[in-house]
Amino acid sequence: MxxxxxxxxxxxxxxxxxxxxxxxxxxxxxxxxxxxxxxxFKNLAIGIVPLDEHGYTWLVGQYRYTLDRYSWEIPEGGCPVGTSPLESAKRELLEETGITAARWEHILDFHLSNSVSDEAGMAFIARDLSFGEAQPEETEDLLVKKVPFTEALEMIYRGEITDSLSIMGLLRAKVWLEEG
Known part of the structure; x- marks a missing residue:
C-alpha cells in the first residue's frame, strides 16, 4: 500500500x-x-522463553526505572544492528539467567508500539538447557525464578506480568507447545 x-x-x-x-x-x-x-530504536528487542523437559520456565525480575515499579519478565535484551538475533538471544539468556540452550526455535517477530516508535523484535524458545552462573550487566539487579510454564501464563492473566514482550513471547510459546 x-x-x-x-x-x-x-x-x-x-x-x-x-x-x-x-x-x-x-x-x-x-x-x-x-x-x-x-x-x-537502535537495537532489535530480543525475548527468550526457556523451557525444560518438565514444563518449567525462568522469569527475570527487576526494577524498571521508566515504570517506577518492579517487573517480572522473560529474559530479554537488545540485539545491535548487524548482529545475529540468535547470538544475541544466547548472550542475553546466559547474562540474565546463567542458562545455555542446545536447541532454539524462532517463534515470533513483532513491533512493540507502532504509534510513536519503530521498535521491533524477535522471540525465541530455548530448549535442552544447561545451567551456570548469570553474568548481569552493571545496570541489572536481577532476581531469577523457576516457575511452571502454566504459572507464568497465570501471572499474565492476574496482571503480574505486564511487559509486552514477555506477554507476547509466553502466549506464542503456549501456542507453539499446543501445536507440537
Missing amino acids: ENPWKTINKRTVYENPWISVTHREVINPSGNEGIYGVVH
Missing part, C-alpha cells in the same frame, strides 16, 4: 546510544499539516 503521509521536514531532537527521537512536520492522510514524533 502507498504511504498516505508526506514528510515535509525531519530533525533529530534527542539521541543516545539506544534511541533517537525525531520531530517531523508532515502532511497527514487527509491533506492537513501536522507534526509527528518518532522514537527510533
Whole structure:
C-alpha cells in the first residue's frame, strides 16, 4: 500500500546510544499539516522463553526505572544492528539467567508500539538447557525464578506480568507447545 503521509521536514531532537527521537512536520492522510514524533530504536528487542523437559520456565525480575515499579519478565535484551538475533538471544539468556540452550526455535517477530516508535523484535524458545552462573550487566539487579510454564501464563492473566514482550513471547510459546 502507498504511504498516505508526506514528510515535509525531519530533525533529530534527542539521541543516545539506544534511541533517537525525531520531530517531523508532515502532511497527514487527509491533506492537513501536522507534526509527528518518532522514537527510533537502535537495537532489535530480543525475548527468550526457556523451557525444560518438565514444563518449567525462568522469569527475570527487576526494577524498571521508566515504570517506577518492579517487573517480572522473560529474559530479554537488545540485539545491535548487524548482529545475529540468535547470538544475541544466547548472550542475553546466559547474562540474565546463567542458562545455555542446545536447541532454539524462532517463534515470533513483532513491533512493540507502532504509534510513536519503530521498535521491533524477535522471540525465541530455548530448549535442552544447561545451567551456570548469570553474568548481569552493571545496570541489572536481577532476581531469577523457576516457575511452571502454566504459572507464568497465570501471572499474565492476574496482571503480574505486564511487559509486552514477555506477554507476547509466553502466549506464542503456549501456542507453539499446543501445536507440537
